[in-house]
Amino acid sequence: MIEFLAIPGVLLIAGAALLTLFPERVRPALFLVFPVIAIAIIFSRPDGYSVAGALLQYDLVLMQTDTLSNLFGFIFAGGALVAGIYAYHLRELGQQVCALAYAGGALGVIYAGDLLTLIIYWEIMAVASTWLIWAKRTPETNGAGMRYLIYHVLGGGLLFAGILWHSVTTGSIAVESIPAEYTPANVLMLLGVAVNAAIIPLHTWLSDAYPKATMTGTIFMSIFTTKTAVYVLIRMFAGWELLIFFGAAMALYGIYYAIICKDMREILSYHIISQVGYMVCAIGVGTDLALNGAAAHAYNNILYKSLMFMAVTAVMYSAGTSKMFHLGGLYKKMPWVLTLYVIGGLSISGIPLFAGFVSKGMVIDAAGYGGHETIMLVLLVASVGTWLSVGLKLPYFTWFNKSDYEGELKPVPVNMYIAMGILAFACIFYGIFPNALYAWLPHAMDYEPYTVYHVVEITQIALLTFVVFWWMKKKLAPELTAVLDFDWFYRKAAPATRLIFVQNVNSFFARVEDGIQYSARYFARKFQNPMRWLNPFSDEKNEASTYSPSMEVVMSFILFGFLVFAVVYFT
Amino acid sequence: MKTIHWIILGIIFVITLVLEFTVLAGYDSHWWNAIPAFYAIFGFVMCLALIFSAKFIAKKILNRDINYYD
Structure with a gap:
């Protein structure tokens, strides 16, 4: 248990949860404690130290250290500490918790020894960092945060698809260097990492969201997301x-x-x-x-x-x-x-x-x-x-x-x-x-x-x-202008996209639903009294209460007969 | 920028030129090392090129009204 909690990523995420239990006054100071402990852990673990775990039939490596991971781990924990000092005046629980969980996700990726552990931390980073944009609570940041989240869910999905494909074809889920072959699995993984590394033209989430995030949020974001992707690229590509x-x-x-x-x-x-x-x-x-x-x-x-x-x-x-x-x-x-x-x-x-x-x-x-x-x-x-x-x-x-x-x-x-x-x-x-x-x-x-x-x-x-x-x-003198980028394609195209993929689909389903209801009404009316098809002068409405008792008995026997037949035939 | 600042920058530049033609006289690891004061020319030309091309791209394609997306 102690071994598990002493994984830097787990420690910071647990710390984020713990932060919610403490009063506002001590929270900024408590925020700093966790990165400090993480740094102490990083320095106390020898190279090659690892923590194993299991999920279903997979053997997981929850933590694995070497020179490269320690270099990134130290600068991430240090970065979280310094950014925490910078945000010391902040009294917003949501931002503090998310920033710490975000740092925890980044540290988790650095020390993950297998791809399944990695993708879990990867998604934690995406979700936690989104709040650092939304916390500003303006219509502009609501939109930017949503675009950011969608982009990262897409990137995470590509990476996860690649990981699954990779694990099926090679049987390995280790985070290791993969040969430069453009197989579907490798391409999917590379695309997923490329989103986080902001490789053009997949970079627009960054230039869209970072300038709009909260003041201290941008600082955390500038430290973690792209650099974790760089780390994964060094490891794998x-x-x-x-x-x-x-x-x-x-x-x-x-x-x-x-x-x-x-x-x-x-x-x-x-x-x-x-x-x-x-x-x-x-x-x-x-x-x-x-x-x-x-x-x-x-x-x-x-x-x-x-x-x-x-x-x-x-x-x-x-x-x-x-x-x-x-x-x-x-x-x-x-x-x-x-x-x-x-x-x-x-x-x-x-x-x-x-x-x-x-x-x-x-x-x-x-x-x-x-x-x-x-x-x-x-x-x-x-x-x-x-x-x-x-x-x-x-x-x-x-x-x-x-x-x-x-x-x-x-x-x-x-x-x-x-x-x-x-x-x-x-x-x-x-x-x-x-x-x-x-x-x-x-x-x-x-x-x-x-x-x-x-x-x-x-x-x-x-x-x-x-x-x-x-x-x-x-x-180069400053002026007030907006500058276009690739995000134009999904921001300006948003009305068209919404028309094609949301409004058209919606109206199609609405029409189908109308049609089904209309035909149901039509058939219900027509089949109310099939006698009318032969004899137009019979009762318009066929009320069961007007049947004679003998008729009812005959019909009951017929239905009962069908029931018995069905039971005998199908069992 | 006062005159004294320009003089200091000028002196530093002259020092780099002197170093280039004395200590680095025989240095040859890239084809452009044969061109005297290559990095100075490179910095000058590229900076001008960047400013003008960026300005051109901004004006022709990228710049929009500040409320473009609203």
């Missing part, structure tokens, strides 16, 4: 060449939208797609360096991406809007938030001495040395776009551009600063001491980030990008 191209396409696609969009949270959400693109690309390359790069980049990305989301959310909390059109000139009033954001921005752009530099370089180099030089250049273009969009454009139009911000500002809670401070420290720490991260990576490798070549490469790119930004910045 390493070396699938298709992923290289989709990854590179994602990296560029996310960048374009990050340049075009004008809402801070929208920009960062699209930028997640770009960042996950790097990881997906590296997983497709599949060499030791590439897989290490994907894992390290996922780890670092959680640090700086949530830092940036937190800083942006602090501005939103304070100023009441995330539209850059209404912002600008905040540098005097929110200098610390700016500083913390810039640390995240420098990290994500891969500037030397910050965390992104030590992992992004691995991915780009792995592509280059894996024989994909064109892909390497595409990823470098995406780096230019990263620095341009989230490194320069977003902070410039939020904190500068105007001489001062005139609107009302609410003070930012201290707990938010603490959470951001921890992440900013981690970004700088891993940037200066990359070996602290490299020591945790799953494969042995020989990679040195701080070579003259790497530093010259990124410095030249960053400097000239900055010059162009400064020269062209008016072209």
Whole structure:
């Protein structure tokens, strides 16, 4: 029992249930206890530790540890802890419970040793995270949450179908690397994971829902869903060449939208797609360096991406809007938030001495040395776009551009600063001491980030990008616009879809029902008195009470005879 | 941006160029290493290309009124 409760995923989900029993005052502090225990468990379990279970005829592996799962497990538990600190001021039971259960689901996926355990946690994540969108309770978020849920139910369904098919054809339900063959089972599983990894064009749930979720909800969401999918891709689909191209396409696609969009949270959400693109690309390359790069980049990305989301959310909390059109000139009033954001921005752009530099370089180099030089250049273009969009454009139009911000500002809670401070420290720490991260990576490798070549490469790119930004910045000025994406097909097509699949079906059934009732009435009337067919002058109504007794006796005998015959014949 | 900032950025750029032509003179792992100051040119050209192409796509296809979906 203790062994079972000490599975990080189970612990956090049980913790979520426990949270409901405690008064409002202690809940935020109690929230933090569970991730801390999870971290302690992760550090206390040796590599190769496993917990077995059984379901029907299947032998389940409820928990299994190795270097890769510990790396993700630690950053997920740590991420839940820091996001919990950031949300410490929150007094909403629903959001707290769902956020913890969501983190539990993500940790469960990381440590799941078999595919059935994995899919259960996978679905828990989908359901729990949906509440983080719905909790805002506006018509807009009601719709977005429903679209998000439907998308994830679809993805989960594809994955589950793939798992069942896979288990029938191969007889195995282990979470293990599968050969790059496009069998129906493998394709279904890949599609299911691709939904969560936001691989284009299956990414629209992310860019649709993340900018609309609750303030702290988006931070939890930016940590878990895509990164669990990246983890599963590393485990199961390493070396699938298709992923290289989709990854590179994602990296560029996310960048374009990050340049075009004008809402801070929208920009960062699209930028997640770009960042996950790097990881997906590296997983497709599949060499030791590439897989290490994907894992390290996922780890670092959680640090700086949530830092940036937190800083942006602090501005939103304070100023009441995330539209850059209404912002600008905040540098005097929110200098610390700016500083913390810039640390995240420098990290994500891969500037030397910050965390992104030590992992992004691995991915780009792995592509280059894996024989994909064109892909390497595409990823470098995406780096230019990263620095341009989230490194320069977003902070410039939020904190500068105007001489001062005139609107009302609410003070930012201290707990938010603490959470951001921890992440900013981690970004700088891993940037200066990359070996602290490299020591945790799953494969042995020989990679040195701080070579003259790497530093010259990124410095030249960053400097000239900055010059162009400064020269062209008016072209990127914020305006109030909505930006179309693939979700157009199901959002604008919703009336047509509803017409075809709901209204037409409904009216068809209604017509069939009318027809059946009409014919039932017709036949009931016609068969009321079959005598009328022969003798039009007989009684219109054939009342049983007008029968003579002898007639009744004869009819009773006939019916009884049928009954006896039926009993004898059929037994 | 004050003049002093531009001067600092200029100095850093010159340092990277010096490093490229001294320490990295014989470096050759990709075809583009033969082009002098490749990454500077790359950053400049690609940034311009990104801004203009993104602007073009936004204007022609993607941008709609803010209440488009309501």
